Amino acid sequence: MGLSTMFIRKHLQERPMIKGIIFDSDGVLVNSMPFHAKAWVEVFAEYGIEVTEEDIYEIEGSNHVGVINIFFGKAGRTPEPEIYAEILEKKRAHFLENNRAEVFEGMYDCLSSLKNKFKLAVASGADRTIVTSLMDKFYPGVFDAIISGEDVENGKPDPEPYEKAIVKLGLSKDECLVVENAPLGVESAKNAGVFCVGVPTYLDESKLKEADFVVRNHSELIEYLTDLKDSSL
Incomplete structure (x- = not known):
């Protein structure tokens, strides 16, 4: 059993069943x-x-x-x-x-499989036009809710983006998990009281030390999310 699987199962024993996953967009879903x-x-x-x-x-x-x-x-x-x-x-x-952004390898297939088990949302600081165009291009029909930087009065590190996404999903903060790649995003998730997984896309992983768990790259993130899905069966 891998480290992430052991961690996830221990985590799930300590918390209510995860029902929703909220992703930052740039640097998590799209290399933009x-x-x-x-x-x-x-x-x-x-x-x-x-x-x-x-x-x-x-x-x-x-x-x-x-x-x-x-x-x-x-x-x-x-x-x-x-x-x-x-x-x-x-x-x-x-x-x-x-813009020449591309989707991170394996993420579309991963999210497509997660959609059968979890409610999925995006909470991004980018403006609505850019966020929706990227999600429509790379993840059509995947998300139940999309929160852009224009949809909030206070952007990250304020908790508002993630709090609003949680409300849109109709869940509680304890039923959700956030995936972030930026320090302000991690801070926003923690300020909202949500468990946060960090992936160091552009900055050193030490910058994400406030996250509850940090994977080393997108390959490990996909493994983590797959284990999460399998552990929730």
Whole structure:
């Protein structure tokens, strides 16, 4: 019996039956963050603010309001109210023009098998147009609920994205599990009181130390989720 199987079965003995799994999108379901990061870097440059792609990875999961506030704040500037929509539109255009994102190998088949056992949701910090276009392309008909960065007032690390997803699924927090790849996303899940599995896609796994369990890569994540499904039979 593998380590993850032993862990999952012990976990399931200590908690109510898992009925729902909530996924972050970028970096968990789709390898899309490099294109988000590039878009943000280019757009902030238009406003005279220097941002690196690594800077974007560090705050991945925040919605556009949070991202703008963070980097304008670091530059000692206060964004005007009308600038949020303006920057969001420019960032969206950059992303959609240059996006070459691909699904992580094996994830579609994994989620398709999970759908027979669990309710599935997405809680992403990206805007609704981008999230829905990626999910429609790579995971059509898989999810019972999709929460975008535009669907919440407070993005990650606030608990609102995951709390809203839980409500949409009609479950309790103890019946759900979150899969995240970003520190702010892990913090959001834990602030919502939800068990969180981390997968270090773009950052070192030490950045996800607040997660309840960390797999090393997507191959281990698929193994974990498969064991979870089999252990719930």
